[in-house]
Amino acid sequence: MRIAVDAMGGDNAPGEIVSGAIESVEFLDEGDEVLLIGPKEKLESDFRELKKYKGVIRVVDAPDVIGMDEPPIESLRKKVKSSIAVMAKLAKLGQADAVISAGNTGACVAAFQMRMRNLPGVNRPGIAVVFPTFEGPVTICDVGANIVCKPINLYQYAVMSTLYSKHILGIEEPRVGLMSIGQEDAKGNEIVKKARELIKSDEKLNFVGNIEGRDIFNGVCDVAICDGFVGNVVLKLTEGLVDGLFKAIKHELMGEKVRLAMKFKPVIKRIYKKHDYNEYGGAPLLGVNGTALICHGSSVSRTIKNAINTSRDYYVKKVNDKIMDYLTSSIVKDGG
């Protein structure tokens, strides 16, 4: 299998990305190859250790870079030789079986959708992020690929996330919750109400009904479905709040005796470790015809290594075939 990794994507590129690719070598199978996409000359001269991995890691030239804050569509149009554009093209041409980037999320979504197209049966892809909660991993979809969702999109996110949660996270019958503002059937906007009916009508899904914001963290569901606007707010709010709380704890501890503060450090570290998104590597763009993982902008080598591992798992377990089989035979179809 050939796994294309965006060497220039993210706040810690290319150093952490290259390191992640190198770290992944230990678990690659024979015949597997990691393609590092970026300015070839520069990468090969800056990271001479890459020579050692000939036949396993190969640099594919992409001289341009799309910045983290550049407008996605415009920059894709201008920078046809950017790492994101090049890796999407490789996937399209069948020269890469998976694409992984910690770069500009909007540009990734646009390029991957445009080049890889949707899986048969899928109307719109969605990004699924795994939240490491205190009650276990919760998969949230969509977190930003599709900000104006139709009911059918939300239904398909429920299906795709269920299959992801089952086959990649190993959760037997993932409980699916639909994000709303109250548990009653009547709550939510029209889109959510219609999506609820669609999801409910599919008896193969383990649907637990509407959930509220707090339910993501209290163990009532394994999968949480929402539109990309709400999901993106949820994702970033959670990051901001967790950072803020740990900062506050640190600040309060500073006012304490140094010895006490030091004793508390391992406690905080343990909590952090249990809820570290880097463990999950990247967020799959579910519904595209290929294996695409989008990583956090602040990804470190371990994130990339784990993403490479996840992409192998996704590919080997044929999650896309399962999605396709499910959706093409589902009785729930787009009602408009």
Added chain:
Amino acid sequence: MRIAVDAMGGDNAPGEIVSGAIESVEFLDEGDEVLLIGPKEKLESDFRELKKYKGVIRVVDAPDVIGMDEPPIESLRKKVKSSIAVMAKLAKLGQADAVISAGNTGACVAAFQMRMRNLPGVNRPGIAVVFPTFEGPVTICDVGANIVCKPINLYQYAVMSTLYSKHILGIEEPRVGLMSIGQEDAKGNEIVKKARELIKSDEKLNFVGNIEGRDIFNGVCDVAICDGFVGNVVLKLTEGLVDGLFKAIKHELMGEKVRLAMKFKPVIKRIYKKHDYNEYGGAPLLGVNGTALICHGSSVSRTIKNAINTSRDYYVKKVNDKIMDYLTSSIVKDGG
């Protein structure tokens, strides 16, 4: 001023509500009266100490109660003598200058809107919740009154929350952020993009542009505007996450020596205290023609006492007059 308090609203009613009313007596002015709305006979026999406050606290009979999880509209129709319905009617008749409830939020919003009507110039009321963040209080509006917002609603929430933040929280020129999924102008759905133009066009507002979920907690704004669906998810997610994190810390500390755990207790308590929503008492339903505060379902006596205090502040400082003056003279009008 007459302040109607729903004696039967919330998980800790009527005990904590009655206590809150009694605790508020210390700061009431001459002529102020707290009306406790609920089943008169039962309240007066269960809380005999109320006799001592004759002339300051008066029980107004409302034999019915709307449960926390009952469908709002239906239950209001059936239970015309519920505490929520009765207090809304008192406000309508001019027999109460403020209404406060920790009961069924949906029923409160519906009853208050229906009976009190909107302030001149206001299209739709919104609930504004004050988040006690590490960087200071942030007012978020709407958190659930209006789940399908028009751009004009979001603009008016920006105006009303600004005036609330300024006059009640004492923030001189509140910085207004519009909740979206990226800082660039082009990000967000169509409603948000149009709202952005409206807010931007009003130079009297201190608009800082789009904000993301994380920005609520990192000090970039004093006011955050969003539709009621997103706001409700934000509110409940924050509650759930904070609870979850503190539980996790507690859990980890349990694995430590008891003495260490005990030493950490005051640290956690200090953090809790600094970020305690009970301090702010209740969330105003901004835009109704009256003073209406909706309190958290788990309100305790201190919450109610603080809400009574806030309602006095709101009333005395004539926040509604300021909203009305601003919006009736604003150049930004409903474009459809």
